[in-house]
Structures are given as structure tokens and as C-alpha cells.
Amino acid sequence: MELEAGEKITHRHKPAFVYSIEGMHDLMAAGTNRVREGQALSVRSEIEHSHRASFGPTVFWETRLDRPGSTPAGFEAETVFESPVLEDIPENLLVVFIPVEIPPGGETSVHSHPGPEFIYQMSGGIDYQNDIIGVRKMVAGDVEGLPPLTAVQKRNPSDEQAVFLSWFLVDTEKDFASPAAFRDAGLGQNLALLENGASVAGVSSNFGSGGNDSAFGAANALDGDPATEWSSASDGDAAWIDVELAAMTNVTSVGFWTRTMGDTAQVNSFQVTTGQGETYGPFTVDDGTTIYRFETQFTARRLQFELLDTSGGNTGALEIEVYGEVAR
Numbered sequence: 001m002e003l004e005a006g007e008k009i010t011h012r013h014k015p016a017f018v019y020s021i022e023g024m025h026d027l028m029a030a031g032t033n034r035v036r037e038g039q040a041l042s043v044r045s046e047i048e049h050s051h052r053a054s055f056g057p058t059v060f061w062e063t064r065l066d067r068p069g070s071t072p073a074g075f076e077a078e079t080v081f082e083s084p085v086l087e088d089i090p091e092n093l094l095v096v097f098i099p100v101e102i103p104p105g106g107e108t109s110v111h112s113h114p115g116p117e118f119i120y121q122m123s124g125g126i127d128y129q130n131d132i133i134g135v136r137k138m139v140a141g142d143v144e145g146l147p148p149l150t151a152v153q154k155r156n157p158s159d160e161q162a163v164f165l166s167w168f169l170v171d172t173e174k175d176f177a178s179p180a181a182f183r184d185a186g187l188g189q190n191l192a193l194l195e196n197g198a199s200v201a202g203v204s205s206n207f208g209s210g211g212n213d214s215a216f217g218a219a220n221a222l223d224g225d226p227a228t229e230w231s232s233a234s235d236g237d238a239a240w241i242d243v244e245l246a247a248m249t250n251v252t253s254v255g256f257w258t259r260t261m262g263d264t265a266q267v268n269s270f271q272v273t274t275g276q277g278e279t280y281g282p283f284t285v286d287d288g289t290t291i292y293r294f295e296t297q298f299t300a301r302r303l304q305f306e307l308l309d310t311s312g313g314n315t316g317a318l319e320i321e322v323y324g325e326v327a328r
Contacts (some may be wrong), residue, residue, distance in 0.1 A: 198244060
């Protein structure tokens with residue numbers, strides 16, 4: 001949100017964190033608190049409060065814990081990011097919001113948290129690794145999330161400071177962070193990644209009639225980032241996506257991470273049909289908290305992932321994976 005000098009807005013909403021990007025302003029609820037640049041304050045649920053630019057122009061984020069699509073109305077605000085629906089939220093909930101700085105050459109320990117984590121890269125770049133997606137490079141503006149009890153580490157291989165913001169929903173009856181170790185998946189490279197030469201050869205639809213590179217476009221299922229997702233336009237059981245690999249491949253396993261909107265959009269099973277017309281599956285997906293991988297044995301370059309049983313609605317995927325070796 002951006003306020004001109006002297007401007008004031010008043011509203012109420014679900015619990016949120018206010019983080020000042022530029023300048024400072026007054027946050028007024030039961031009392032008045034000054035939010036300085038680079039600082040944050042929390043706002044309790046459904047408490048009427050005001051933001052006033054008492055000291056000149058200001059730009060700030062208001063990060064809400066709310067249902068998808070709950071963009072504020074009645075004044076000008078830009079949606080910077082919207083996370084996937086958070087799963088496995090602890091019953092004894094503590095919400096934590098912190099900026100984290102990693103110095104050049106520094107790294108965090110390998111650890112896990114007793115609740116979901118969501119991060120936004122503010123500046124610099126890090127090598128982000130978790131037990132679900134492996135390693136990806138994150139630069140300013142990138143987002144990433146992971147479910148509870150998942151091993152994770154952030155490393156800064158550059159000669160510049162790296163800063164990211166972290167949101168945690170953790171169980172107060174458990175340690176905030178516990179030592180962990182990465183599993184050796186032994187899968188090799190995910191050949192369905194765009195950066196490995198894969199592409200979207202076709203799709204049943206994209207939400208909002210957007211292109212494959214749109215906010216909910218099919219390319220999001222091949223970007224290695226579970227904070228983005230492909231959503232169909234209410235295709236339900238009829239949703240499908242065609243993945244073209246860089247070369248003919250002996251496919252040894254495939255992976256699928258369903259998107260979910262709670263009561264709808266959950267994929268329960270899917271099948272894979274090759275460009276030669278051979279069909280494999282069905283493969284069963286238990287829930288939307290992680291990616292599910294399945295061993296296979298076939299050779300193909302084009303794979304159509306076809307949804308079979310779903311809870312209907314805007315079905316799709318956070319991530320799709322293909323592993324194997326190039327056919328000789």
C-alpha cells in the first residue's frame with residue numbers, strides 16, 4: 001500500500017503483519033504505534049485500525065492470514081504475492097514474522113519447523129534447499145513455501161548480503177526449530193523443469209483465460225517453485241496438461257503436487273499418457289501437502305498428465321516432475 005503525506009486509511013480484516021518498505025507511518029488501533037522503515041508490527045483479527053502517513057509518503061506491506069483472493073477493497077493496493085493454501089496448521093498456533101539476513105558465504109543450519117513456513121526474498125540471492133523440491137536459486141521477488149517438519153536450509157554463495165522475510169505458523173508446544181537432515185532421493189535431475197528444456201505443449205485451460213505464463217498459467221507447474229501453481233478454469237476431472245521433454249527419455253518416475261482450495265480443487269488420482277498413446281496409472285495422490293512420486297518404466301518425450309478423480313473446481317498442480325535418462 002502507498003500513502004501520500006498526510007493520507008490516512010481505516011479498515012479491519014483478518015490478522016496481519018504490517019512491514020514498512022519506505023518511510024514510516026503511524027499505526028493506530030488501541031493506541032498509536034510508529035512503524036519505521038524496515039520494521040514490522042502485528043494487527044489482531046477484525047480490529048478496526050488506521051494507517052496515517054504522518055511523516056511524509058510511505059509504502060508498506062500488509063500481509064494477511066486470510067482466504068485466497070481477499071485483496072483489500074475501497075482503496076488502491078497492489079497484491080505483491082499470494083501464497084498457496086497453507087496445510088497442516090497447528091492447533092496451538094503461534095504466528096511468527098521475521099526478517100532474516102544471511103551474510104556473504106553464510107548459511108543456516110539444516111532444520112525443520114513444527115508448522116508451515118513461507119518466505120519472500122527481499123534482496124540478494126540464496127540457494128534454497130528443502131526435502132521436497134531439492135535446490136533452487138532465489139533472487140529478489142521470489143517466494144517459496146514448505147509444509148511442517150520438512151528439512152530446509154538457506155545458503156548465500158554470493159559476496160553480497162541476502163535478506164528474506166519469513167512467516168511461520170508453528171506449534172507452541174514444540175521447539176520452534178529442530179535439527180534435520182536431507183534425504184538422498186537419488187532421483188537425479190527433474191527433466192520436467194523449464195530450465196532443463198521442458199515446455200508446456202498443451203493444457204485444458206488456465207484460470208482467467210490467461211496464457212501459460214500468466215499468474216495461474218500451466219508453466220507454473222514446471223518452474224520448480226511450489227509457491228506458484230497452475231490452475232485450470234473449473235475443469236475438475238477433465239483437466240490435463242501436456243509436458244514436452246527436451247529429448248526422448250526412459251522415464252523411471254513421475255511426481256505430482258496437487259493444488260487445493262480446501263473443499264475443492266483437490267486431485268485424488270491421475271494418469272499419464274505418452275505421445276505414442278500408451279497410458280500408465282492411475283496414480284493416487286493423498287493430499288496437497290507435498291509432492292507424490294511414482295515409479296514408472298516407459299519411454300516417451302511427450303507426457304499428458306490427465307486428472308481422473310478430483311473434488312472438482314479449479315483443479316491443477318503446484319509442481320509436476322519427470323525423472324529418468326535420455327534414451328539412446
